[in-house]
Amino acid sequence: MDNEADAFYRELPKVELHAHLNGSVSFQTIEKLISRKPHLNIEHGMTAIGKGQLRTLDECFQVFKVIHQLVDTEEDILMVATDVIKEFAADGVKYLELRSTPREEENTGLTKKRYVETVIKAIQQCKSEEVDIDVRFLVAIDRRNGTEVAMETVKLAEEFMLSTDGLVVGLDLSGDPKVGHGKDLLPALQRAKNCGLKLSLHLSEIPSQLEESDLLLNLPPDRIGHGTFLHPEVGGSQSLVDKMVQNNIPLELCLTSNVKGQTVSCYSKHHFKYWYQMGHPSVICTDDKGVFSTDLSQEYQLAASTFGLSREAVWKLSQQAIDYIFAPDTVKQQLKQKWIDIQPQMFK
């Protein structure tokens, strides 16, 4: 792809709504982490999936285990979160919702509370350095940890939502889709919703989750991650699609993640096409920019080249994403103004 096209996608102001902190760690930051912990004998090939490489879903989840070994102190989290935020800003992202699973680590004394506090500290530091990006945080539930941990996580998120002046805006449900069942997490998700946390749920990332998706869509969630197998053409159902449409639930779509994790066979078969053609709210996201060796500019460029989107259509796609952020209307207005200010430079 030529340089002029590259520049368009980099300069395009963008909104990133689906980014897992530890999946977003760049090559450069991994270098720094490896040099801090040489005894772990971790090599680069263990933390990222390069160009043209594919992995099974299980192999992808192994990668997170390796990264978690490298990121297990407050110092690590602070560095990782700061670097990730600055990298998104350098890629033209103006609004970022970062998500991460609070972890406790016996060896280092890290607690879940300190984990969240440290991510918040990184967000505040970037703000005080006037990095040109508005960052919010979604506290993540790892589905494999079950009912009780989910409820604890919601309480933690609730606490931080109230104490951080709007930096914590919601809750994410993620983790290996083959493990655990959404029905066990329903009370926690319901509580989160009732206390004002927005919900973004990984849903139908693999084919066998129809029943769970149906159940969780009744909440209803505020946004869905992936939704790869919701529509009838891939074994989903019209009634699932109807629920998405009736509740107007935006989808966070991550092209490279799905292709490299092999839940989608190639870019042209990505479900972006199905939902975009329907005019359903769809937002292009990265999922794990470090693990999948990508960035948001590249994902927009891939969507445009695969599905033949004009520059005007790409602009509209990034602009419409503003409507689906979890931060309040005042933030939406500020972002809309930013897009208005930038537009003339990009369409001369």
Ligand SMILES: CC(C)=CCNc1ncnc2c1ncn2[C@@H]1O[C@H](COP(=O)(O)O)[C@@H](O)[C@H]1O
């Ligand atoms: C395996 C694959 C194709 C990954 C992309 N799809 C994903 N599906 C579900 N959960 C995820 C995915 N990517 C990242 N996560 C979650 O994010 C965590 C890493 O970020 P963090 O530690 O929460 O900061 C993982 O342990 C996992 O719980």
Ligand SMILES: [Zn+2]
């Ligand atoms: Zn994800």
